[in-house]
Amino acid sequence: MHKTVTLNEExxxxxxxxKCRAILLKYNSATxxxxxxxxxxxxxxxxxxxxxxxxxxxxxxxxxxxxxYGVVTFYSQFSLEPRGKHTIKVCTGTACHIKGxxxxxxxxxEVLQVDERQTTQDYKFTYEPVACLGTCFLAPVMxxxxxxxxKLTVEKTETILKSY
Amino acid sequence: MEKLKNPDDLIKYRKSLESEHRPDMVRICxxxxxxxALGAEEVCRAFRAEIEKQSLAGKIExxxxxxxxxxxxxxVLTIEPMxxxxxxxxETDVPEIISRTIxxxxxxxxxxxxxxxxxxxxxxxxxxxxKQKKIVLKNCGNIDPKNISEYILKEGYLxxxxxxxxxxxxxxxxxxxxxxxxxxxxxxxxxxxKWEFVKKAQGDIKYLICNGDEGDPxxxxxxxxxxxxxxxxxxxxxxxxxxxxxxxxIVYVRAEYPIAVEHLKIAIKQAKSLxxxxxxxxxxxxxxDLDIKMGAGAFVCGEETALIASIEGKRGMPRxxxxxxxxSGLWGKPTNINNVETxxxxxxxxxxxxxxxxxxxxESSKGTKIFALAGNVKNTGLVEVPMGTSLREIVFxxxxxxxxxxxxxxxxxGGPSGGCVPAQHLDLPIDYETVKEVGAIMGSGGLxxxxxxxxxxxxxxxxxxxxxxxSCGKCVPCRIGTKRMLDILTRITKGQGKKEDIDLLxxxxxxxxxxxxxxxxxxxxxxxxxxIRYYLNExxxxxxxxGVQPLPQQSPATQSPCCA
Numbered sequence: 001m002h003k004t005v006t007l008n009e010e011x012x013x014x015x016x017x018x019k020c021r022a023i024l025l026k027y028n029s030a031t032x033x034x035x036x037x038x039x040x041x042x043x044x045x046x047x048x049x050x051x052x053x054x055x056x057x058x059x060x061x062x063x064x065x066x067x068x069y070g071v072v073t074f075y076s077q078f079s080l081e082p083r084g085k086h087t088i089k090v091c092t093g094t095a096c097h098i099k100g101x102x103x104x105x106x107x108x109x110e111v112l113q114v115d116e117r118q119t120t121q122d123y124k125f126t127y128e129p130v131a132c133l134g135t136c137f138l139a140p141v142m143x144x145x146x147x148x149x150x151k152l153t154v155e156k157t158e159t160i161l162k163s164y
Numbered sequence: 165m166e167k168l169k170n171p172d173d174l175i176k177y178r179k180s181l182e183s184e185h186r187p188d189m190v191r192i193c194x195x196x197x198x199x200x201a202l203g204a205e206e207v208c209r210a211f212r213a214e215i216e217k218q219s220l221a222g223k224i225e226x227x228x229x230x231x232x233x234x235x236x237x238x239x240v241l242t243i244e245p246m247x248x249x250x251x252x253x254x255e256t257d258v259p260e261i262i263s264r265t266i267x268x269x270x271x272x273x274x275x276x277x278x279x280x281x282x283x284x285x286x287x288x289x290x291x292x293x294x295k296q297k298k299i300v301l302k303n304c305g306n307i308d309p310k311n312i313s314e315y316i317l318k319e320g321y322l323x324x325x326x327x328x329x330x331x332x333x334x335x336x337x338x339x340x341x342x343x344x345x346x347x348x349x350x351x352x353x354x355x356x357x358k359w360e361f362v363k364k365a366q367g368d369i370k371y372l373i374c375n376g377d378e379g380d381p382x383x384x385x386x387x388x389x390x391x392x393x394x395x396x397x398x399x400x401x402x403x404x405x406x407x408x409x410x411x412x413x414i415v416y417v418r419a420e421y422p423i424a425v426e427h428l429k430i431a432i433k434q435a436k437s438l439x440x441x442x443x444x445x446x447x448x449x450x451x452x453d454l455d456i457k458m459g460a461g462a463f464v465c466g467e468e469t470a471l472i473a474s475i476e477g478k479r480g481m482p483r484x485x486x487x488x489x490x491x492s493g494l495w496g497k498p499t500n501i502n503n504v505e506t507x508x509x510x511x512x513x514x515x516x517x518x519x520x521x522x523x524x525x526x527e528s529s530k531g532t533k534i535f536a537l538a539g540n541v542k543n544t545g546l547v548e549v550p551m552g553t554s555l556r557e558i559v560f561x562x563x564x565x566x567x568x569x570x571x572x573x574x575x576x577x578g579g580p581s582g583g584c585v586p587a588q589h590l591d592l593p594i595d596y597e598t599v600k601e602v603g604a605i606m607g608s609g610g611l612x613x614x615x616x617x618x619x620x621x622x623x624x625x626x627x628x629x630x631x632x633x634x635s636c637g638k639c640v641p642c643r644i645g646t647k648r649m650l651d652i653l654t655r656i657t658k659g660q661g662k663k664e665d666i667d668l669l670x671x672x673x674x675x676x677x678x679x680x681x682x683x684x685x686x687x688x689x690x691x692x693x694x695x696i697r698y699y700l701n702e703x704x705x706x707x708x709x710x711g712v713q714p715l716p717q718q719s720p721a722t723q724s725p726c727c728a
Contacts, residue, residue, distance in 0.1 A: 036477055039460075070479055094539065094623075131381050139544075148200075
């Protein structure tokens with residue numbers, strides 16, 4: 001939570017709105033209850049929430065842009081910036097914590113040269129720690145895209161990252 | 165599937181399914197939810213390919229199930245009717261399992277559960293299973309959650325059909341009150357009373373919400389129930405909806421649980437096509453529809469007013485209560501919110517009666533509780549025991565104790581809102597009240613075992629960091645209180661602590677607890693209070709020593725092979 005986000009005209013290129021419009025078409029008379037599902041689908045389609053898609057939601061639903069922005073910045077799932085090709089989710093749950101997750105996190109930062117919740121310059125990886133993946137028996141564990149990597153060691157983590 | 169038009173149809177349907185049942189068929193149940201992370205799907209594929217290759221389709225059935233509990237041995241499978249349990253199965257083991265175990269009846273030793281050098285091939289003999297009492301998890305791991313027929317074969321929807329055809333709303337509520345079931349989400353409020361409030365509330369529409377926003381780090385029982393037995397939750401919701409007079413239900417699930425969402429969607433679709441959800445269910449004038457809402461990653465949304473705000477499409481921030489959701493909840497209408505595990509308890513109460521249910525557990529806490537056992541414990545996994553079971557039984561008899569030469573130090577219960585229970589309370593019978601007395605909470609049932617290499621100040625700091633990060637920022641005591649406590653704890657762990665820090669922490673903890681708006685802030689200091697209570701010496705040591713104190717970190721590579 002409490003993401004620092006900058007909406008910068010130059011770094012936020014407009015995207016083709018076709019996919020966004022198709023999603024909005026499914027909601028004939030979208031109400032505010034549909035906002036989060038709409039945002040989730042747009043993020044699925046584009047990988048993030050481009051600024052002009054948010055403006056399109058406002059135009060179609062009359063939900064104020066300020067309100068949309070408030071929702072987007074509240075939930076950790078949403079991103080206003082393009083994300084990397086691969087998402088690394090490192091579990092920071094209690095079981096992982098006592099089994100060495102802090103060391104794993106340090107290693108990832110060191111190998112990728114990015115901080116938590118950042119994307120590498122080449123847009124290959126987005127690195128985000130998550131509260132718990134619910135797979136405590138694999139602790140310490142991370143997920144890259146949909147794949148789990150469990151019982152991590154610092155060395156194993158480096159090898160895995162380099163295999164991408 | 166044809167719609168069932170009345171309760172008799174349901175019985176007939178189950179009978180027809182029973183008549184198709186082939187007792188000579190070998191059933192291999194493979195966990196493909198939690199165990200998926202370690203290659204369970206590949207194992208399934210290998211089995212199916214081998215069965216085809218050896219033309220055994222009429223003899224062996226492969227069932228994709230939910231969690232079987234003993235996650236430490238993943239990927240796991242059970243072979244029925246023999247009752248054999250195999251763990252750490254890989255694709256390459258598959259031909260041997262078929263040729264030796266299934267065709268010749270031989271046991272493959274290396275795949276069996278082992279403790280103290282002794283191999284145990286049968287589920288019933290493994291202490292991890294034999295000491296549990298599975299009520300809520302009875303189907304989990306035994307049935308295919310994507311097939312409603314398997315649930316119906318296990319007397320599924322029978323409780324609901326009984327309620328629908330023979331009980332009034334008040335009778336249902338009374339039965340719930342009689343059973344003594346208390347909310348499994350953490351606070352332990354009596355479910356029957358909650359239902360009564362909503363039933364009595366005035367409103368043209370009433371909502372029923374299932375809280376599946378399992379956010380506590382280290383808790384994964386709701387995930388397992390939704391993935392492994394989604395119909396039990398739907399049936400529990402149907403009974404609840406009937407009791408309070410709701411036509412509209414919502415299941416709010418965490419975004420991090422894609423398999424749970426997938427299985428729920430399938431379950432809802434199948435229940436609809438059988439006429440168990442929708443209009444005029446089983447020919448009655450009761451109608452109920454169910455939707456899924458996915459969370460977007462915010463721990464505070466487990467709090468009921470924040471959850472409602474999130475469903476309404478707003479920032480998930482809590483609001484002061486009263487008014488309680490029971491009178492003014494979703495869209496200002498009376499709303500009943502129960503947790504996943506709570507709903508999953510409901511069908512069996514009506515199937516076996518509240519008297520039967522009440523006989524399980526302790527004076528104040530009835531029934532069973534599911535714990536997610538993790539951390540420095542041998543048998544990591546999902547455990548269901550009667551309320552009143554001691555921590556020692558859970559950690560040592562079921563969990564197999566602490567691996568390696570390490571000693572048990574504490575069990576963290578209740579996640580960021582809970583506390584650490586030290587070794588001196590190992591024989592405490594666990595229920596809502598006793599856990600509270602020793603400074604933890606039942607919470608959703610996360611139980612993290614910590615060995616003597618764990619720094620308790622670091623654990624307090626860890627949870628405070630979590631709460632601070634997840635604080636929504638609406639109320640000052642939580643927003644600033646958690647931040648200041650985190651600053652102090654970080655300072656202490658870095659060896660820069662001051663003498664007065666402990667008193668300051670206690671004071672901040674008290675204020676944050678008393679003045680915060682919702683449960684998150686009110687309980688955020690619990691891990692600090694409980695670690696100061698039992699491990700004050702560790703705080704003092706760090707403060708007195710000064711200089712940077714390296715945190716004890718254990719490398720997973722140095723752990724015993726049984727947990728590696």
